[in-house]
Each structure stands twice: as structure tokens, then as C-alpha cells.
Amino acid sequence: MLLQEGATAEAAALAEAEGFGPTDGASTGSLFPPDITFYVDGKPIEAHRIILCARSPFFEHKFETDWKNRKEVRFSNKKLSFGALYNLIHFFYADRLEAPVDEMESLSRTCKVCKCEELRKLVDKEILHLRFALYKSTSKLGLENSQSPRRFILLGQSLPREDRLPSALRRVLQKCLANSREEEFKKTLANEICRNWKDDDLADLTVKVDDTVFRCHQVILASRSEYFKTRLSRTVDFLEGNNRVHASLGLPFLEEHDLSTEAFEKMLEYMYTDNLEHMDPTQAEELFDVASRYLLFPLRRAVADLLLPNLEHVSPAELCHWLILSDIYGVTKIREYCLDIIAYNFEMFADIREFRALLLTLPPPSANDALRTTRPSQPGAAGHTDQGNILDDLREKWLEAEAAELDERDQSAALFDQRLEMLMLVAEREACDDDNAALH
The missing domain is CATH 3.30.710.10 (Potassium Channel Kv1.1; Chain A)
Incomplete structure (x- = not known):
């Protein structure tokens, strides 16, 4: 504290x-x-x-x-x-x-x-x-003399709600965003900007993303993100680029690259309020990347909660895309949802070219029975909880939905693996046809 x-x-x-x-x-x-x-x-x-x-x-x-x-x-x-x-x-x-x-x-x-x-x-x-x-309460227990x-x-x-900490910090954030200014104006009007810049947000840090400068608070960014905690502790970076406008403002200055201003603003919203009110689904992929880069891993859950309802309306090809992304970024909720949909509609996905192409990019399922994630757990044993091979986990989901009784489970798993092999052969042939067509 x-x-x-x-x-x-x-x-x-x-x-x-x-x-x-x-x-x-x-x-x-x-x-x-x-x-x-x-x-x-x-x-x-x-x-x-x-x-x-x-x-x-x-x-x-x-x-x-x-x-x-x-x-x-x-x-x-x-x-x-x-x-x-x-x-x-x-x-x-x-x-x-x-x-x-x-x-x-x-x-x-x-x-x-x-x-x-x-x-x-x-x-x-x-x-x-x-x-x-x-x-x-204490008199009933005879603890009056405790x-x-x-x-x-x-x-x-x-x-x-308006008197709680997240709401209070949301008001602070809104004031900071209102006080942000486009960088192009500062290049020629530095002195005027300094005179007119509002200081009622008590900001003690400026962060430049593209052409926008965000006014922030070190204690909030550092306490929510190990990335900012480490970055801000290195005083050599405080006035990056020795920018005269920000130096004249008397505030530490950082510059962030390879992300959009919209994504950075959403990240600030989460860091200040521990919540995201709204999100364009097209921002989800970038926000997953931002959460990983800035070591703000709980942000992934907030993004997943807003993205999940939209996945009900996407095409099967898009669902394959989200399966790969969720596996890369470790977004368990999205990954499980995609695997469930594919497992329960496996034959439909088998007819989709994007799904067959996806199979070629994934590690093969475990062939050795000792490595399978689909083996039923012994009575009293802990279940498999770690995120593993996508195709192993898809096989497990499919077995839950379609397989025979427990004593025939391994036979069903073998049939599923054979079906995957057939689909991969089809995908390889389609890839070769595409390469030949490109040459001609």
C-alpha cells in the first residue's frame, strides 16, 4: 500500500x-x-x-x-x-x-x-x-469480555456504482483524454500550447502514440503493468527524443510504437477502470497483442468477454482464424468456444477449405497413446486442465460429442485421427493445385 x-x-x-x-x-x-x-x-x-x-x-x-x-x-x-x-x-x-x-x-x-x-x-x-x-452477536457466544x-x-x-473506485478513475481518464492534443499542433505552437494546456487532470506523464499525445498518471500505469513499471523506472527514457514541447511541459515523455491510438486508448480504459464498456470486434486481435506486449494479461479476458457474442455470427472460416489467434495468445475462453463449435459441427467444417488448410499449419495429434490428452482419467484422478495441442483438444471435444461408450473410446479416437489424415491429404493436394495454378 x-x-x-x-x-x-x-x-x-x-x-x-x-x-x-x-x-x-x-x-x-x-x-x-x-x-x-x-x-x-x-x-x-x-x-x-x-x-x-x-x-x-x-x-x-x-x-x-x-x-x-x-x-x-x-x-x-x-x-x-x-x-x-x-x-x-x-x-x-x-x-x-x-x-x-x-x-x-x-x-x-x-x-x-x-x-x-x-x-x-x-x-x-x-x-x-x-x-x-x-x-x-458476541453475547450469544459468551464473548462479551473478548x-x-x-x-x-x-x-x-x-x-x-458512481462512488466506486473504477467509476472515479473513469472520470479521471475522461478528463485526461479530453486534454489530449494532436502532436502536429505542438510542432509549431509549443509555447501557446503550454500556456493553454489544462493541468486539472493532474497528469504526470505523457505518452505519444502516432500523432496523439496521451496524458496519464505514472502510479496507475506502473501499478497495472509490469512493462510500464519497468519502463518508467528507467529515468533515461523519461524524455525520449528530447522533445522540446514535452520538456517544456515538464512531464516525463514516452513514445510507443506499432499500435493504434484506438488500441492504446482501450488499454488505458482497462488500466484505469478494470473494465471495457464497448469494443469494435475488429480491435480484438490488436488488443490481444497489446495485452501480451504490455504484460496486461487480464485485459485478454475483458476483450474475450466482449468478442464472444460476436463469434455467434461469424463464418466458419473466421472461426478458424479466431481459433488460431486464441491459441497463440492463450485466450482460453475463445479457444474453448471455437473448439466446441468445430467439434459439434465437424463434418460441416470438414467441407470447408479454410479448415482443411488450417490442419496443415497445426502440430499433428498425439499418436502415442501415452501422450494422448483424450485418455479417460482414472477414477479419482485429476482431469487434464492444461492447454495442449489443438488437434488433441479438438479430438477430446469430438469424443465428448460423438464418440461411443467409454470402453470403445480409443477406437473412436483412432477413427477421428484417420479422418484428420484424410482431410490433411486433401488440403495438401489443394495447396499443390494452387501452386501450379499460380505458376501458370
Whole structure:
């Protein structure tokens, strides 16, 4: 967690699960340090302005006015407790609130000041419940005198959608995208751009893709992607190309190649919100590649979820294409869907030239019985769960759909292999005919 004082290992892990913070001492906080420190009762709480502004209108207003250029803020209000502010800021990062029951009234006051109204309502509701049902659960167990302090735990899902972390970061992303500018304008109007460039998005990084410059936040990119974490830690790359416009903006500058601006924007959407709302199916292949290149593997699942309904309407030839892509990029959901469709409609696909040509590009199925993935598991044995040879897995799917009883399973598998061999011979002959036709 980016908040060091008293943070538990569980809290740090939860924060990391949301994409923020390390699990050990070698933290991203050391590479991308917090930009604001609060002192309550002489104890520090470090945080990032962008997270605070995204979650709290109070902090957003303060950082635009009184605290605009400040690195430290010291609170002297005796009603503010260190624990309440720490737990609230921890919630901003992790979307999980955990606080001692004894501090809930102080937490409610802090929520009110920070204008976190929906969270305050839930805290007040719990305070009211505790007031009239004190020790309700522990008294039945005879634990009234237990020494362990009781804690209040609340997850972000309890809040309205617009008050949760993904929605807050989506608003930040929208502001950043609105502030993006075409690179061609910067080449001649650098000074004017610098004067007029909005800084209300609190961006601390610019990334150039083609002719578009995206304003981003290092802590978010580094916490979601090991690629960016490593890239940003190399300060030699901070002002790549020594571009004078970006240097004059005072922001680190990276340039990314071999991807479209649309794909990069979709990747940013996922990194900020952990979700993709919409996607053009034609973008899926590029996004699978982006997920692998930028080590953002969960993005593949989000793309697959949006792509899957469209596969119901594609041609068999296109389905073969998606089978190969899903195998290359390890997209299990798409791969399994394609294999199921082909297995249950095998004879139809056998009549399609693209499927026969596909067979020539794949490793042959396992001929040795000891290597087959289609062997039935012994009772009590674990099933085959690893992604293997496409044709082995297709044979397994076909056996599930069409094969005879278990005692004749190997015979059915042999018949399937013979059918594949026949189709491959046909495909080889078709390929030779195409080559001869091309020569003439």
C-alpha cells in the first residue's frame, strides 16, 4: 500500500489487487513516490493527489486552490484522528474500508468533511445499528469480555456504482483524454500550447502514440503493468527524443510504437477502470497483442468477454482464424468456444477449405497413446486442465460429442485421427493445385 504507517499485509494485498501498491518493502512507492503528505498528531500519511481528487470533492477543491503547490499539509483539528483519515485514504485506494468500531464516529465526521456522502451514510447506519444492538452477536457466544477489538469492514460494492473506485478513475481518464492534443499542433505552437494546456487532470506523464499525445498518471500505469513499471523506472527514457514541447511541459515523455491510438486508448480504459464498456470486434486481435506486449494479461479476458457474442455470427472460416489467434495468445475462453463449435459441427467444417488448410499449419495429434490428452482419467484422478495441442483438444471435444461408450473410446479416437489424415491429404493436394495454378 502507498500508505506506510501501520498498513497490514492484508490491506497492502487488497490495495494491490485493485492495482495500487506493493506487497513488500521494495515498493512502487519508492519509484513513484506519493506527492502529498498529511500530518495528523505528528504522524505522516502519504498519498497521491490523483487518487484523492478522484474520490473526494473536498480534496479536489483543496488541491485546485489552497493546497495547489503544497507537498505537506498539517492538520491541527483535535477532532480529526490519524486512524480515521488513514482508513479513509486506504479506502480510496483499495475500495475496502476496515476500521475499529471505536473509531467509527470519527470516521463519519471525516467522511462528512471530505464530502464522501454515500460512504458516510453507510457508516452512520452501522453506528446506529451498533448503538441499539451492542454486542448482539458476541453475547450469544459468551464473548462479551473478548480482548480482540471489533472492526467494521465495508466493500466498495456496497456503494452506488458512481462512488466506486473504477467509476472515479473513469472520470479521471475522461478528463485526461479530453486534454489530449494532436502532436502536429505542438510542432509549431509549443509555447501557446503550454500556456493553454489544462493541468486539472493532474497528469504526470505523457505518452505519444502516432500523432496523439496521451496524458496519464505514472502510479496507475506502473501499478497495472509490469512493462510500464519497468519502463518508467528507467529515468533515461523519461524524455525520449528530447522533445522540446514535452520538456517544456515538464512531464516525463514516452513514445510507443506499432499500435493504434484506438488500441492504446482501450488499454488505458482497462488500466484505469478494470473494465471495457464497448469494443469494435475488429480491435480484438490488436488488443490481444497489446495485452501480451504490455504484460496486461487480464485485459485478454475483458476483450474475450466482449468478442464472444460476436463469434455467434461469424463464418466458419473466421472461426478458424479466431481459433488460431486464441491459441497463440492463450485466450482460453475463445479457444474453448471455437473448439466446441468445430467439434459439434465437424463434418460441416470438414467441407470447408479454410479448415482443411488450417490442419496443415497445426502440430499433428498425439499418436502415442501415452501422450494422448483424450485418455479417460482414472477414477479419482485429476482431469487434464492444461492447454495442449489443438488437434488433441479438438479430438477430446469430438469424443465428448460423438464418440461411443467409454470402453470403445480409443477406437473412436483412432477413427477421428484417420479422418484428420484424410482431410490433411486433401488440403495438401489443394495447396499443390494452387501452386501450379499460380505458376501458370
